[in-house]
Amino acid sequence: MAAGGGGVFVSTDDGVSWQLKNSGMQPYEFIKYLTLSDDSSIFATTEMYGGLMYKSMDEGETWIECNSGLPNDEVSGLESINNILFVSYKNAGIYRSTNSGTNWELTSLQIPNFEFNALSKTTDGKILSATSGGVFYSQNLGADWIKPNNSITHFEITSINFTNNSNLFVGTNNGGIFRSTNQGQNWEQYELINTDNGYD
Numbered sequence: 001m002a003a004g005g006g007g008v009f010v011s012t013d014d015g016v017s018w019q020l021k022n023s024g025m026q027p028y029e030f031i032k033y034l035t036l037s038d039d040s041s042i043f044a045t046t047e048m049y050g051g052l053m054y055k056s057m058d059e060g061e062t063w064i065e066c067n068s069g070l071p072n073d074e075v076s077g078l079e080s081i082n083n084i085l086f087v088s089y090k091n092a093g094i095y096r097s098t099n100s101g102t103n104w105e106l107t108s109l110q111i112p113n114f115e116f117n118a119l120s121k122t123t124d125g126k127i128l129s130a131t132s133g134g135v136f137y138s139q140n141l142g143a144d145w146i147k148p149n150n151s152i153t154h155f156e157i158t159s160i161n162f163t164n165n166s167n168l169f170v171g172t173n174n175g176g177i178f179r180s181t182n183q184g185q186n187w188e189q190y191e192l193i194n195t196d197n198g199y200d
Helices: none
Strands: 002-004 007-010 019-021 031-036 042-046 053-056 075-081 084-089 093-097 116-121 127-131 134-138 157-162 168-172 177-180 188-190
Touching (some): 031 075, 093 116, 134 157
Parallel strands (some): 116 157
Antiparallel strands (some): 031 042, 042 053, 084 093, 116 127, 127 134, 157 168, 168 177
16 A cells, blocks of 8 residues: 555555555545554545545545544654554644544643654654654653653754664754664664765
């Protein structure tokens, strides 16, 4: 399954061919994020129309809107942990749903009024937010948020990604890349090697 212009695309032959699945979506949607919850529901957010949230319970064949409690703002991340959904909005914070998207509540009140640039999650159940004021994480499904006292020297975090080998990377605005090998507790600047073809 892939996100793109026009809706969601589904392949049943390992990517050889793709079919557009957008029944129930607004016309000309551009899907920005996709996530699969533990109950096999699929959630999709849009770039247009103020960041709509859609849900499919039939492997993408049909979609319904599930926006109760969500703001009209640019979506910057979407994650699912233990059937609890998290969606971040650039200027409106992080929202959480505990009932498969039926209702949403703001869960980032402990985080100052920063820009929310990205979301990620770790294998031990943390949800992480990359903001213009640093990295924040919650280890109790959004009830509380912590900013670690660590060694990221550039606090405007623009991107965040957790890899399969348990490394966590963040990109900063003019500060390079930082890596954590202990799921966000400590960070080190990740050196880029200048080669003839650019940076590796």
